[in-house]
Amino acid sequence: KAGYVAIVGRPNVGKSTLLNRLIGQKISIVSRKAQTTRHQIMGIRTDADAQYVFVDTPGFQTRHTNALNRTMNRGVTQALGDVDAVLFVIEAGRFDAADKAVLALLPADRPVILVVNKIDRLTDKSRLLPFLAELGTQRDFAAIVPISAANGAQTEGLLLEARKLL
Ligand code: GDP
Ligand code: MG
Numbered sequence: 148k149a150g151y152v153a154i155v156g157r158p159n160v161g162k163s164t165l166l167n168r169l170i171g172q173k174i175s176i177v178s179r180k181a182q183t184t185r186h187q188i189m190g191i192r193t194d195a196d197a198q199y200v201f202v203d204t205p206g207f208q209t210r211h212t213n214a215l216n217r218t219m220n221r222g223v224t225q226a227l228g229d230v231d232a233v234l235f236v237i238e239a240g241r242f243d244a245a246d247k248a249v250l251a252l253l254p255a256d257r258p259v260i261l262v263v264n265k266i267d268r269l270t271d272k273s274r275l276l277p278f279l280a281e282l283g284t285q286r287d288f289a290a291i292v293p294i295s296a297a298n299g300a301q302t303e304g305l306l307l308e309a310r311k312l313l
Contacts, residue, residue, distance in 0.1 A: 151200045152200065154236060162204070165264065189202050227253065227254050233253055239265050265295060290308040
């Protein structure tokens with residue numbers, strides 16, 4: 148099995164951290180500042196039974212529509228046209244207008260896994276379930292996987308879900 152897996156989401160949700168975690172290398176720049184990833188960064192992971200090409204996309208810019216942002220969005224949309232799966236990353240406990248705008252831009256005919264990142268920051272874990280239930284109505288997700296890209300919690304589980312889509 149082999150295929151392309153895109154990592155998308157608004158700035159700062161942890162896309163680059165996730166890519167680095169999935170391939171076990173610090174290939175993509177992680178920063179508190181939004182928009183540190185200007186172009187697509189690819190990372191390849193080779194397991195015994197599967198090979199993944201992960202594409203870390205610059206955050207879709209939905210708030211400011213200047214020329215650079217438009218160009219970046221076009222690049223992301225093109226890149227998503229022929230991937231095998233999309234990892235749509237959001238932050239646990241937060242689903243705002245920017246997240247919603249990114250979700251609306253995802254191709255309807257590609258499987259999307261909802262990745263709920265930063266669960267290590269959740270102080271009240273009982274809030275996670277209603278949050279996930281509500282998000283499940285936004286789209287027919289292939290899977291919904293809460294993770295922490297920072298400490299690696301559930302990232303192996305995420306990989307298993309992605310593997311099913313290759
Ligand atoms: P990107 O803009 O989506 O690529 O986000 P980055 O990977 O650059 O991460 C943005 C910020 O969130 C950085 O300060 C990361 O250290 C932090 N971050 C990413 N993943 C996690 C996580 O699982 N838990 C916590 N607590 N912080 C995270
Ligand atoms: Mg990034």
